[in-house]
Amino acid sequence: MVKLGMYGAAGEVTGSCYLLRTSRSTIMIDMGMHQGEREADEHNRRLPPIDPRELDAVVLTHAHLDHCGRLPMLTTRGFRGPIYCTPATAELAEIILRDSAEIQCADADRFNAKLRRSGEPQQEPLYCPPDIDPVLGLMRRVEYDAHTRISDDVHMIVSDAGHILGSGSVRLVVHDGARTFGIVFSGDIGVSGSPILRDPVTPEPADVVVMESTYGDRDHRTLEATRVELLDILTQAQSAGAKVIIPAFAIGRTQDLVFHMGEFLRRGLLTRLNVFVDSPMAVEATGLYGRYTHLHDERAHEIAASKQSPLAFPGLTYVRSAQESKRLNDARGCMVIISASGMCTGGRVVHHLYHSLGRPETHVIFVGYQGHGTLGRRLVDGQRTVRIFGDPIDVRAKIHTLGGFSAHAGQTGLLDWFAPLAGGPPRMVFLTHGEDRQRSALSAKMQERFNIRPLCPVYGEEFEL
Numbered sequence: 001m002v003k004l005g006m007y008g009a010a011g012e013v014t015g016s017c018y019l020l021r022t023s024r025s026t027i028m029i030d031m032g033m034h035q036g037e038r039e040a041d042e043h044n045r046r047l048p049p050i051d052p053r054e055l056d057a058v059v060l061t062h063a064h065l066d067h068c069g070r071l072p073m074l075t076t077r078g079f080r081g082p083i084y085c086t087p088a089t090a091e092l093a094e095i096i097l098r099d100s101a102e103i104q105c106a107d108a109d110r111f112n113a114k115l116r117r118s119g120e121p122q123q124e125p126l127y128c129p130p131d132i133d134p135v136l137g138l139m140r141r142v143e144y145d146a147h148t149r150i151s152d153d154v155h156m157i158v159s160d161a162g163h164i165l166g167s168g169s170v171r172l173v174v175h176d177g178a179r180t181f182g183i184v185f186s187g188d189i190g191v192s193g194s195p196i197l198r199d200p201v202t203p204e205p206a207d208v209v210v211m212e213s214t215y216g217d218r219d220h221r222t223l224e225a226t227r228v229e230l231l232d233i234l235t236q237a238q239s240a241g242a243k244v245i246i247p248a249f250a251i252g253r254t255q256d257l258v259f260h261m262g263e264f265l266r267r268g269l270l271t272r273l274n275v276f277v278d279s280p281m282a283v284e285a286t287g288l289y290g291r292y293t294h295l296h297d298e299r300a301h302e303i304a305a306s307k308q309s310p311l312a313f314p315g316l317t318y319v320r321s322a323q324e325s326k327r328l329n330d331a332r333g334c335m336v337i338i339s340a341s342g343m344c345t346g347g348r349v350v351h352h353l354y355h356s357l358g359r360p361e362t363h364v365i366f367v368g369y370q371g372h373g374t375l376g377r378r379l380v381d382g383q384r385t386v387r388i389f390g391d392p393i394d395v396r397a398k399i400h401t402l403g404g405f406s407a408h409a410g411q412t413g414l415l416d417w418f419a420p421l422a423g424g425p426p427r428m429v430f431l432t433h434g435e436d437r438q439r440s441a442l443s444a445k446m447q448e449r450f451n452i453r454p455l456c457p458v459y460g461e462e463f464e465l
């Protein structure tokens with residue numbers, strides 16, 4: 001008997017976690033953090049119904065926090081088995097988990113100070129910096145397309161998902177007595193044609209498919225149209241000598257933006273551009289993107305062959321120290337500042353906004369999803385006054401939203417990714433990692449195009465495969 005349990009990203013987009021139980025082994029696929037929603041902390045403390053010591057292995061699809069962020073909660077509870085992922089995922093996960101541990105600890109300190117004042121019992125942080133090394137020590141690096149035996153009765157093979165560096169779709173092959181069958185976990189599926197990374201590759205057909213549906217209800221604006229919009233804003237800012245602030249996720253989005261701006265210069269669409277990447281995590285991640293050249297796409301190789309770098313150009317500065325970052329607050333003239341966090345919930349970008357939102361010549365460009373209740377969302381929604389560091393700030397800057405730089409495939413991209421699997425056809429298809437509106441729209445399209453009826457599981461549901 002083989003069972004698949006859904007313990008996260010079921011009807012929501014964060015907290016990815018699946019549990020596969022066969023007659024001889026138990027394997028977890030992703031152990032992500034819940035983010036954004038009000039109940040996130042409570043959901044993060046709710047663990048799948050298994051003693052981590054009994055897990056045979058964990059498979060990690062990619063390094064985003066909503067896929068790897070709770071791995072330390074397994075090791076602090078006794079898990080000592082292997083964590084399989086690609087080499088780039090292992091390196092990115094280290095950057096992300098160390099950062100997350102700092103944040104968990106700092107948040108817990110702040111929260112506990114509040115609890116102390118009201119006489120309530122203290123709360124433990126989810127984990128702390130010393131909990132990260134044991135996780136990293138368990139990582140087993142597997143290359144794309146290699147067959148790896150991960151337990152007595154399960155093999156796995158990873159295909160490039162084209163989402164962030166090292167991201168994968170995972171195909172597990174279960175040898176269940178006389179029966180052998182395949183299960184595909186899509187992980188997060190990237191966008192064909194997006195920069196630096198190769199396009200997503202669909203795994204071989206399988207009996208069961210678990211597929212993401214983040215943007216299952218719509219297509220993004222095209223990348224080309226979005227590039228034109230970006231170029232237009234940069235040109236305006238240049239002629240006005242204005243600042244452009246781009247809040248961006250440190251991993252993936254920042255590297256894409258640097259690439260696009262480099263292309264404007266390499267193709268002669270701009271003559272010069274001063275760009276500052278101001279986020280220590282983004283600087284580290286960009287270093288990794290630069291090192292893994294064998295994962296780059298054709299255009300990135302072409303640029304490298306002409307002795308240039310897809311992630312560097314004259315005028316681009318990677319800012320490390322806090323002093324350098326502060327100096328940018330007073331600097332004048334046209335400059336682009338790409339800084340985290342992507343939703344302006346913390347980090348250096350908040351300081352840049354604090355100093356520049358009041359200036360009508362400033363441009364602020366949002367390139368990613370802005371969650372409810374975040375400063376980013378308030379700005380995108382057009383609030384004229386926002387509170388930053390306790391001070392009311394009048395928003396006079398021009399606020400732009402560019403929708404076409406997403407790292408997730410839109411509806412058509414998801415359907416195209418699935419098409420090679422439809423021939424099987426799979427006995428069961430599960431839509432996860434999407435809100436209900438998105439996955440029911442995708443489900444309807446899949447019925448129409450492939451004549452299959454996907455299932456939309458809820459948290460805690462278990463299915464016999």
Ligand SMILES: [Zn+2]
Pocket residue numbers: 062064163188
């Ligand atoms: Zn992701």
